[in-house]
Amino acid sequence: MAESGMLDKYGVELIGAKLPSIDRAEDRELFKQAMQRIGLKTPPSGTASNIEEALAIAAQIGRYPLIIRPAFTLGGTGGGISYNKEEFIAQVEAGIDASMTDQVLVEQSLIGWKEFELEVMRDLKDNCMIVCSIENVDAMGVHTGDSITVAPAQTLTDKEYQRLRDASLAIIREMGVECGGSNVQMAVNPVDGEVMIIEMNPRVSRSSALASKATGFPIAKMAAKLAVGYTLDQIPNDITQKTPASFEPSIDYIVTKIPKFAFEKFKGTKAELTTQMKSVGEVMAIGRTWQESLQKALRGMESGLDGWSLPKGYKRLPKDQLMYKLRVPNPDRMVIMKQAFEEGMSKEELFELTAIDPWWLAQLEELHQAETWLREQKLSKLTADELRELKGRGFSDAQIGRLVGSSMMAVRAHRKALGITPSYKRVDTCAAEFQADTPYMYSTYEGPCESAPTTGRKVLILGGGPNRIGQGIEFDYCCCHASFALRAEGFETIMMNCNPETVSTDYDTSSRLYFEPITVEDVLNVIEVERPEGIIVQFGGQTPLKISTALQQALDDSPIPTASGNGNVRVWGTQPDAIDEAEDRDRWMALLTRLDIKQPAGGMARSEREAFDKAHVLGYPVMVRPSYVLGGRAMEIVYDDNELKTYITTAVEVDPDKPVLVDKYLDRAVELDVDALCDQQGNIVICGIMEHIEQAGVHSGDSACSLPTQTIPSTTLNTIREWTVKVAKALNVVGLINIQYAIQDEQPYIIEANPRASRTVPFVAKAVGHPIAKYASLLMAGKTLQDIGFTKEPKPRHVAVKEVVLPFNKFPGADTLLGPEMRSTGEVMGIDYDFASSYAKAQIAAGQKLPMSGKVFISMADKYKADAVGIAKQLTDMGYQVVATRGTASTLMSAGIKCESIFKISEGRPNPADYLKNGDVTMMMITSGGDEPDLRDGKDLRRLALTLQVRWLAPAAWFNLCCCLVAPVLRLPLHWSPSLRCASST
16 A cells, blocks of 8 residues: 555555565565674575576575575465475475565575574664563474464573574664564574574564463554554553563563464375464463473363373374474474384484474473373372472373373362362563562462452353364454453453463453463363352353363362352353253254254264264265364265275274264255354344355355345245244253254255354354344343343345455365365455345455456366356356366357367366466366366366466356356446444344
8 A cells, every 4th residue: 555655645654664664574685685784694595586586596505405485475375495496496486476576585494493583672762672582492494383482482591592682673673663563583503503584574473472472561552552652661561550561571481382283174285394384273371381381282282182192092103104203394293202202212312303402302301201100100199299290290180190090080189189279370571570460370380379369250251272273263252252241241251261362362351361271170270269150161162162061060069159159150051961962963863853853864973883874874975074073173075985984994083982973965955054142031033144155065164155145035044043943942042052054945954053152153243233242141141132132133234245265375285175174264254235246345355356357167067067057158148258178068069158178187188277377267167076087187177276376166056156146246346335234123
């Protein structure tokens, strides 16, 4: 906007980081020159705008590997490490495509060096300060967002730290950042201490959120105040209320961040880490030692770990794979190092393989030695001092129980009998030099407890843990709105979560914050200290739901009186047994049978044999998935015994404790989502009904959707409304419920019900203009729908369309075909008076561009060929040319549609890949016939289209909407109104 002159035209000033500062930091050549002016080293490098320039720079540097860093991108998008010329050329092409300025930096690799970040603040009077130092556990070569990181830095000498500090302050001044926050990344040679500057971000970065949560210093908030003219010495410290913001934070604890990955959702992509960020979320933990914070973070990951131990069912790697995975950074390397220690490898050998600093390895070796000792002990013989030592090193009750052959609850009882309970310390920004007025707490096992709980009316809200595909900020949105609403009602709200990326873990979102893993042990610890009246488990996704039954059992076995004197602590809202009834497929099917509600035929299999038996009875294709999952985790459509065998062998472990759901797949159906609110008196109001644009079989989280529905008959919608009320009443829902339906030939079927908040809640709330998460929290607190003034289903006068954002460009090798397993990482929304305009807005917001002319390639499976005729006719009527594979072309030409016929990739040339590479195709519409050559061709074409930024569309229902409704509106101006409101009769 600044470069186009728009800001000058309207008299708008860019404050904080000015345009020249942004250019100097993001333009790789300008940044290099700036560092040279202040005497700081950068790795030997050069900037290139084409392959020839890049190859010349590579020759000048003289050796591989080389790092490619595109200009003006986030998360290392388009970047990577090249070990040979072929990789280098491909990486440079991808980097230039990803860069907003068609520029990449070709840089000598510093793989094996140590990496550090410093968060820096500056005000308009040139007061500068360091908020936090952060050290990567992984050596250089792994994007900092994908590395385990620790604050403050642990392996620097004081002299080394001061050098980095001085350099950071010099950089923020040289770059011309007048005020605000910046992030400086540096590398240190572990051999001789040489320092290289990697990059500087003249803005808040993803590390800023971590630094803010780690120190209690809200970087973004402070940066905003500095941008409007405040100076650091004029802004009070929120935590202490006694010191100014110019007082550099000092912390007396260790913070560990561990990233969360989703490679399992992107088959075909190597689970290896490079300079391009691939993590989808992260967890943070605080402890008095690194060992404590590391083990707390690991159990907060929800990946089957109860600490730094090999998980149940771990399959040990053979020697060659073990060595490879230690040498090549990957998401599982921390666990693989545990196997290495167990098999006798020394920390010196691990250093040679991993380049991880010996200090970290020594800490891990101590943990391994403690676990080895613990395996030889009996629970009853563990003394108070021994248990206190283990807990101080971060060992969980579940971990100790597994190692000594006891249950988690038995360890808990023994520990409490010995008087070993956690102390809660406050994050105070000043290493206890001043008293902290803000109750932002973490647990440890040393010193007095600083929690100072009150005796007021309190509610504990359990957050969603680390972001992941299928469970992200939608649930954090619900937790935050619950806190806001209940605080306004006079409750003291207690937030418990371990995600540094979210608003729920801001210290001022709730009355009190516990930055802790969401496990049975940790939640019970907080409950015993705070003794709230209620616990809300239905807003944090599956994270709190998975422990809700165990929590309820613990509260039933040992009731805890509330601090306010109002009875005992209890779970608010829908009860855990009702949640289980909706998740347990046998109980669920029995409920729907009792209510005379149709569902796809299916059942629950607790063994491989049962899975095959049910599939044979139902007939292929069938939908298979584990129970108690979000985001369609490991959900697939299988078409024969071989595919089912592969699924059971590679995707899930089937046993009585981990049953698999097997349902008949409803082909060519349309899916709907319904969100509803229920109060304690049994009143139920539907909040919104959403129609998926992709057909059934594509996960709801990956499908665009429309509110209100566009193609569903009113009689069908009336049936859906009736069924929603019946199910909600039968489950005794209090709060939110989400039900998914499939409509096949106007006949509705219930797919599943989620008696909790769903990822649709923020979209529905914004689409209908009602804060339904706030409403739900008030209903759980005892209010009725009548009390809050929400008694009838809202009827919008506008149309809201949600579209998803997919991360396939970060996962080379993965097929971009959508299916029942969710892979989107975000979403956007478009609103207008009609569907076409709303849909077009959503596409524009998602960065999707439909070409206005050119050739459209069509290749359809036999069952979709009839649909292709109408689509192709509309396309040709709009001026597009059609190219099709021979079978599809024959169908189209028989219908009188002009069409060019070409070979499939597996048949010969010219084929669609040739047309794509030559720039002759501007859009693709393809579906696979299901055989191996078709699947292979389809995947190759979709990946090629992604690389060349050619839009491809699937399936037929989507095509019709695009051709009939979207393409025409893209030629018309879009409507805009400042007040598209909801016609609600509440």
